[in-house]
Amino acid sequence: MKNNESLHLMTRILARRYAWGVISILSFLLSAVVSGAAATPALTKTCTTLCRGLPGLTPAECQKSGLEPSGALSNNGVPILIKEYPPVRSRKPQARILVIGGTHGDEPATVITVFNWMQKLDRYHSGVFHWKVVPLLNPDGLLKKKPTRTNARGVDLNRNMPTSLGGRGTYQRWAEKTGRDTRQFPGLKPAGEPESKWLVKLIQEFKPQAIISVHAPLNVVDYDGPGPAPTQLGRLRLRRLGNFPGTLGNYAGEVLGVPVVTLELPSDTIPPSSAELAAMWADLVRWLKAGIPVSHPGRAPAKIVDAPEKPAN
Numbered sequence: 001m002k003n004n005e006s007l008h009l010m011t012r013i014l015a016r017r018y019a020w021g022v023i024s025i026l027s028f029l030l031s032a033v034v035s036g037a038a039a040t041p042a043l044t045k046t047c048t049t050l051c052r053g054l055p056g057l058t059p060a061e062c063q064k065s066g067l068e069p070s071g072a073l074s075n076n077g078v079p080i081l082i083k084e085y086p087p088v089r090s091r092k093p094q095a096r097i098l099v100i101g102g103t104h105g106d107e108p109a110t111v112i113t114v115f116n117w118m119q120k121l122d123r124y125h126s127g128v129f130h131w132k133v134v135p136l137l138n139p140d141g142l143l144k145k146k147p148t149r150t151n152a153r154g155v156d157l158n159r160n161m162p163t164s165l166g167g168r169g170t171y172q173r174w175a176e177k178t179g180r181d182t183r184q185f186p187g188l189k190p191a192g193e194p195e196s197k198w199l200v201k202l203i204q205e206f207k208p209q210a211i212i213s214v215h216a217p218l219n220v221v222d223y224d225g226p227g228p229a230p231t232q233l234g235r236l237r238l239r240r241l242g243n244f245p246g247t248l249g250n251y252a253g254e255v256l257g258v259p260v261v262t263l264e265l266p267s268d269t270i271p272p273s274s275a276e277l278a279a280m281w282a283d284l285v286r287w288l289k290a291g292i293p294v295s296h297p298g299r300a301p302a303k304i305v306d307a308p309e310k311p312a313n
Contacts (some may be wrong), residue, residue: 005009039063046079046110053105053142056112056271058126065118067135072198075152078139080198083118088127097294098208099133100199103158103215103248104149104268105141108213113263114272129288132206149183151193158215159186159244160196161251170245177244186246203252209293210259218264224253225260227294231288234272234280236263237297246265259285 046069047062069079079172087093111148114135121131136142140152150156163170170186178184191197203211220239223229231238241262243249253260263280265272271281 006294028067040069042069042079043067043081046081049078049143050081050136050139053147054108054111056108057115061115064114066122070134070198070202072194074138074140074195075193076143077142080137080139080195081135082202083133085121085125085129085131085133085312087130088125089209090252091127093130094128094289095209096132097210097212097288097292098203098205098206099131099212099214100137101134101214101247102136102138102142103213104156105138105144105151106147106149107216107265107267107268108142108147109216109267109269109271111136111142113214113265113277116271116274120281132202132208134199134202137199138184150185151195152192153187154182155187155193155196156186156246157196157199158182158195159184159246160191160193161246161248162190162200162255163245163250164255165245173245184244190246199248200251203256203258208252208258209247210261210288211250211263213260214265215262216265216268219266220264222249222262222264223260224249224262226257227259227291230261230283233263233283233287234262234276236265236280259292 031234044059044063044313047059047067051057051059051062065083067081067083070082072080073079097115099114101110102108114133118133118135121133125131138151138157141148141150150155159170159174165173170190171188174180174184174186187193191200218241219236220241221230221233222241223238224243229238229240241253249260249262252258261284271277
C-alpha cells in the first residue's frame with residue numbers, strides 16, 4: 001500500500017513538473033516571437049553590418065527589434081529593413097502612418113531616434129494607427145568609412161523622388177540653385193536609385209495618410225502637404241523651409257497631397273535625450289490623433305516652389 005501511495009505521489013510530482021516544463025518552453029517561445037529574438041540569418045547578418053555604423057545600437061538589440069528585410073537592396077546589396085505594426089483585431093485603425101529615418105547616411109541620430117520610437121510602439125501599439133517603419137533608408141551612406149549624405153552612387157535620395165519637373169528639370173534646377181553641390185546631387189533620373197525606387201513603391205502600395213521623415217541638424221519641424229501642421233514636437237518648433245524638387249516633402253506632400261512632417265533634430269550624430277524623444281513622440285501621436293487623416297485628402301497637385309538654397313534637407 002505504501003509503495004502504491006509513493007508511486008502515485010511521484011507520478012503527480014512528475015506530471016506537475018512536466019506541465020511547468022511545457023509552460024516554460026511555451027513562454028520562452030512566445031517571448032522570442034514577441035521580442036524578435038528568433039532572428040533569421042539574413043537579419044542577423046544585416047544587423048551586424050549596420051551596427052558598425054551605429055555605435056548607439058547593438059546587433060542584439062537590432063535582431064530583437066522585429067525588423068524584417070523588405071526585399072529591397074541598396075546599391076551595395078545591403079537589405080533595407082522594415083517593421084510593420086498592423087491593425088489589431090479589436091479596432092479599425094484611424095490612419096496609415098509611414099516613418100522613415102536615415103535618408104542621409106551622415107545623420108545616424110535619425111536612425112537611433114526611429115529605433116527609440118519603435119521601442120515605444122512595441123510597448124504601446126494599440127491599433128489606433130497602422131504603422132510601417134523604415135529606420136534606415138540609406139545604409140550605404142552610413143557604412144562608408146566616412147559616412148556621406150548621399151548613397152553609394154553619390155545621389156541624394158532626398159532629391160531623387162519623382163517630381164512634376166521630370167529628371168531634366170530637376171537636374172537643371174539643382175545646377176542653377178546649388179552651384180552643382182555634390183551633396184544634393186539629384187541623379188539623372190527621378191527614382192533612379194534602388195532605395196528611392198523602393199520607397200516610391202512602398203508609398204504607392206501602403207498609401208500612407210501621413211509620413212514622418214526624420215532628418216538633422218536644423219532643429220526645427222518642417223511640413224509639406226494639406227492640413228494643419230504641428231506647431232511643436234518636443235522642443236522642435238515649426239519653421240517651414242520650403243521644398244526642392246525631388247524631395248520627399250515635394251513628392252508626397254505637394255504632388256500626392258499626403259501630409260509630410262519632417263523632424264530636423266538638433267544634431268546629426270547625437271540623438272536627443274530619452275526624455276526629449278518621449279516628448280517628441282507624445283506630441284507627434286497627439287497631432288496625428290487630432291488631424292490625420294486630413295478632412296479633404298483629395299486635391300490637385302500644388303505648384304512647386306523653390307526652396308532656400310541653404311539650409312537644404
